Amino acid sequence: MDLIERYLYQVGRYLPLKKREDILTELRSNLLDALGVSEGEEVDEERVVALLEEFGPPQKVAASYHTGMNCLIGPELFPLFRMVTGIALIAVFGALVLALAVGAVFDPEIAPWSSPQTILETLSGMWNALISTFGMVVLVFTILQYFGVRAEQAEKWQPRRLPPVTRSGEQVNRLGIGIEVALDILLLVLLWIFVDKGGVLARLDHVVITNQVIQAYVPLISVVLVVSILFHAFTLYYARWTPVMRLLKVGVSLVSIYTLYVLVSGHIAWLSAHGSSSFLTTLESLELLPQASETIVQNVTMQAFRLGFTIALVVESIETAVEIVRLGFQAVTRSGASPAIGLEG
Amino acid sequence: MQSMINEKLMDEWHQKLTQELRRGVLVLAALSQLDDAQYGYDLMRTLNDRGLEVDQGTLYPLLRRLEEQGFLESEWRIEGSRPRRYYRISPLGRQVYHRLAEDWRELTRVMNGLLPELGAG
Numbered sequence: 001m002d003l004i005e006r007y008l009y010q011v012g013r014y015l016p017l018k019k020r021e022d023i024l025t026e027l028r029s030n031l032l033d034a035l036g037v038s039e040g041e042e043v044d045e046e047r048v049v050a051l052l053e054e055f056g057p058p059q060k061v062a063a064s065y066h067t068g069m070n071c072l073i074g075p076e077l078f079p080l081f082r083m084v085t086g087i088a089l090i091a092v093f094g095a096l097v098l099a100l101a102v103g104a105v106f107d108p109e110i111a112p113w114s115s116p117q118t119i120l121e122t123l124s125g126m127w128n129a130l131i132s133t134f135g136m137v138v139l140v141f142t143i144l145q146y147f148g149v150r151a152e153q154a155e156k157w158q159p160r161r162l163p164p165v166t167r168s169g170e171q172v173n174r175l176g177i178g179i180e181v182a183l184d185i186l187l188l189v190l191l192w193i194f195v196d197k198g199g200v201l202a203r204l205d206h207v208v209i210t211n212q213v214i215q216a217y218v219p220l221i222s223v224v225l226v227v228s229i230l231f232h233a234f235t236l237y238y239a240r241w242t243p244v245m246r247l248l249k250v251g252v253s254l255v256s257i258y259t260l261y262v263l264v265s266g267h268i269a270w271l272s273a274h275g276s277s278s279f280l281t282t283l284e285s286l287e288l289l290p291q292a293s294e295t296i297v298q299n300v301t302m303q304a305f306r307l308g309f310t311i312a313l314v315v316e317s318i319e320t321a322v323e324i325v326r327l328g329f330q331a332v333t334r335s336g337a338s339p340a341i342g343l344e345g
Numbered sequence: 346m347q348s349m350i351n352e353k354l355m356d357e358w359h360q361k362l363t364q365e366l367r368r369g370v371l372v373l374a375a376l377s378q379l380d381d382a383q384y385g386y387d388l389m390r391t392l393n394d395r396g397l398e399v400d401q402g403t404l405y406p407l408l409r410r411l412e413e414q415g416f417l418e419s420e421w422r423i424e425g426s427r428p429r430r431y432y433r434i435s436p437l438g439r440q441v442y443h444r445l446a447e448d449w450r451e452l453t454r455v456m457n458g459l460l461p462e463l464g465a466g
Contacts, residue, residue: 023409026385026430030405033386039426056402064406 003048004031007058014062023065031055073141077149081141085134090175092133094182096126102190163239170240181232188225191218210298211305213266217259224259228252246327253320260313267306274299364400371399371407373449376442379417382431408432416441 008024008031015023034051037043055061073081100122104113113119194211195218214221231252238245274295378391385405392399411417416438421428434442 025428027405029427029429030385030401032427033384033429034401054401061402061406064402065409 003045003052004028007031007052007055010058011062014059015065019065027061071145072138073145077141077145081137084141085137087174087178088133088137089130090178091182092129093126094179095186096129098183098186102186170242172235172239172241174236174239177232177235181229181236184225184229184232188222188229191221191225211302213263213270213302214305216266217262220259220262224255228256243327243330246323246330250320250323250327253316253323257313257316257320260309260316263309264306264313267302267309271299271302271306274302367397367399368403370397370449371403372411373442373445374399375404375407375411376416376434376438376445379432379434379438382420382433384429384431388432411438 008028011027012020012024031051032039035043035047191214194214231248235245235249241249374392374397375388378388383391385408386401388408389399389401389404392404408417408419412419412432416435417432418435419430419432422431423429
């Protein structure tokens, strides 16, 4: 009999408080009926064990008394939850990596790899940020679930609105585009901090550095970055590469290439005007003067910017060339090819 | 050895699928027997006697759910030293039961028509 009370006690732990007493009284009564004894009467323990085994574990029995959706995030919301979690984690991770990299470039003392301690701190900081991001997403979806919000149920389901099937080569790489958007946003923010602080970014020996070339082109760079962000955001929404989308992409890339070209030539002009033609000669001059003067630090920074923009220009040009080739290839195969998927077969 | 494992797997699957089938008809079976009030264990025995094997852990929560939905009414009665909860079909439950019974007859007719084809197929 003790076994039955122990069983009921465990079931009760998982039952809602409001109904607990009522359900347990009924369950006790049913169990005693099944054993064919009255309360307080001794009964063979083997029979009790067999009966409880048939009933099932306390948690399972209690769970079957719960009405309604007995979960944090239900099956209707789960696919959306998974997608949002993925995007949120990638975005947070990407932003953290970029912020660390940028921070390290401008202040090597705080670089994550500067000492074992900072490596550990960086990793644990990242872990905390990712876990709390995940927690926030779960919290939001739990609230949505609690208030009975369902994904895409407000409108009537319309089969005609189904997006077309994506052919191979047309899939959008969400991760890559997500990173690109994060990078563009970060650059935009940095650019405006740069403008706001009168051009400070470097703290090499606590010398204030200005970059007159970037300052001169702030409106152009801002517009290009905003256009790029909008285009990539639309790509994420549209989720496939059609020829029109590829053409648009090439258009956006050409504008970026033009901007990078303007910046690179601006830096070259500035550097030759300030008597610093190549990176190596600038570095050599740095060695000659251990106590780096402000001008030399300025020159090194401008050289670094020139180098950075040149690399970006080369990469962007190669990417755009590949894109143009792909566009041409697609045009050729599309004009003569039969549909890859057909019902007649 | 292989065939023994297959046999075991098959038994497991069979058990699960039978349970699902039974669970589907359990609401109808319970409603059909509750014109006169019965308590949980009593109803289970009635169903077992009629040949429908019922898992107690499934039946008792189901009775509560049907009551919450308004298809059953219940009351506590003290019998001997023990309180028992008696369930009886409600007027709403009766309406639902008649509809479900019609559906069941139609479904069995259709299924009976389908099953010989399966056997022959």
